[in-house]
Amino acid sequence: MIEREIFEIVLWGFLASGVVIFVSLLFITAPYGRHLRPHWGPTLPARFGWVLMEIPSPALMVALFIVGDRHGNLPAVVLLCLWLLHYLNRTFVFPFRLSPASKPMPLAIAAFGFVFNLFNGYLNGRYLFAFGPILPDDWLTSPNFIAGALIFAVGFAINQHSDALLRRLRGPGESGYRIPRGGLYRWVSSPNYLGELVEWLGFALASASPAAWVFFAWTACNLVPRALAHHRWYRKTFPDYPPERRAILPGLL
Ligand SMILES: NC(=O)c1ccc[n+]([C@@H]2O[C@H](COP(=O)([O-])OP(=O)(O)OC[C@H]3O[C@@H](n4cnc5c(N)ncnc54)[C@H](OP(=O)(O)O)[C@@H]3O)[C@@H](O)[C@H]2O)c1
Known part of the structure; x- marks a missing residue:
């Protein structure tokens, strides 16, 4: 099977997993932040958990841009910049603005987020920089x-x-909640x-x-x-x- 066919299967599987997660989350609230509960296994400091969880998104997107065939394509570069605007902040700025008193993050949540970002980064990077149509420069207008x-x-x-x-x-140093x-x-x-x-x-x-x-x-x-x-x-x-x-x-x- 060629990668393009695998990509289609992963894309549909990823969408289906989102629906499963939606239904599950209506009954089980993800145990981090105010919803942290003790029986969810080992935890990580919140800052480290966020960096670990999010890092596949910017890293994979840049790597897939480099191995892709759209280096001189302006729309591809602009879309990469939008992605990085969000993910450089989420991975390297947001975690370090969290209070050091933030609640720890269960390793299970960080691992789940890491896997999610691996799939999501792969799907978005591969489509934009290899499998999708090459967008013409006037796409930007x-x-x-x-x-x-x-x-x-x-x-x-x-x-x-x-x-x-x-x-x-x-x-x-505060860790309580206000309205x-x-x-x-x-x-x-x-x-x-x-x-x-x-x-x-x-x-x-x-x-x-x-x-x-x-x-x-x-x-x-x-x-x-x-x-x-x-x-x-x-x-x-x-x-x-x-x-x-x-x-x-x-x-x-
Ligand atoms: N793309 C995605 O699927 C996705 C998934 C998850 C998160 N995110 C993004 O990541 C960011 C953080 O998400 P999150 O789930 O951690 O958001 P959150 O529950 O709103 O918490 C954000 C931060 O504010 C603190 N906080 C929240 N409510 C507070 C209150 N009433 N009083 C005092 N402090 C309060 C939290 O402390 P505690 O940690 O102590 O509660 C945490 O440090 C958001 O921008 C969100 O959009 C994106």
Whole structure:
């Protein structure tokens, strides 16, 4: 079997695994952060866990660009830059902004995230830099790309701003929780997850890549149940939690 055929099978299998994860996460909340539970085995310091979990994404994307055949193709380079904008931050900046008092991360979660990022990085990098059609330079001025890149930028800004508001809730050495306020917290409990979803929707539009659409679907399968779990937790923990606030989609969910 040639790699292209294996790629198709992995892509569909990856999408199917996202649906399985979605259903599982509606019943079992991933045990990290406020949902950490003791019986999930050994743990790692949170910073190390995040770096380990995320590193396949930027590393594989760069490696697949290098071994691919799109070095002189401007749309491929721009899409690589968008990917790296997100993943260099998530892998090398975000973890070191976490408080040293952050809860440890179960090794099982870091291992799961590592495997997810291996598959996701492979699928996206291989499609963009080898198997997908070579996008012409004027793709960058097409409505698809412009709308996708703008949506990506808005999602990135929402994600960054929302994570920054959470960081400000804790003083040095604190590890407790407060009701977040300001920004999109006015409307939803997890605007950082909403921003992440918007980002990958934009990337899927900008790249017209089936692998990016599968990544967007997987992000929703992972983050929507977690946002619902956070929302239930906030309501249970804070009797004065703003009643009009939704979990992840303003006014809807
Ligand atoms: N693409 C994906 O599928 C995916 C998956 C997971 C995460 N992410 C992204 O990774 C980032 C972090 O995710 P996460 O699941 O760790 O987000 P999170 O549960 O919102 O927590 C983010 C950080 O803020 C702290 N925090 C959260 N709520 C707080 C509150 N009410 N008061 C004080 N501190 C609070 C958390 O501390 P604790 O750790 O102590 O709770 C953690 O350090 C987000 O930007 C998210 O979008 C992406």
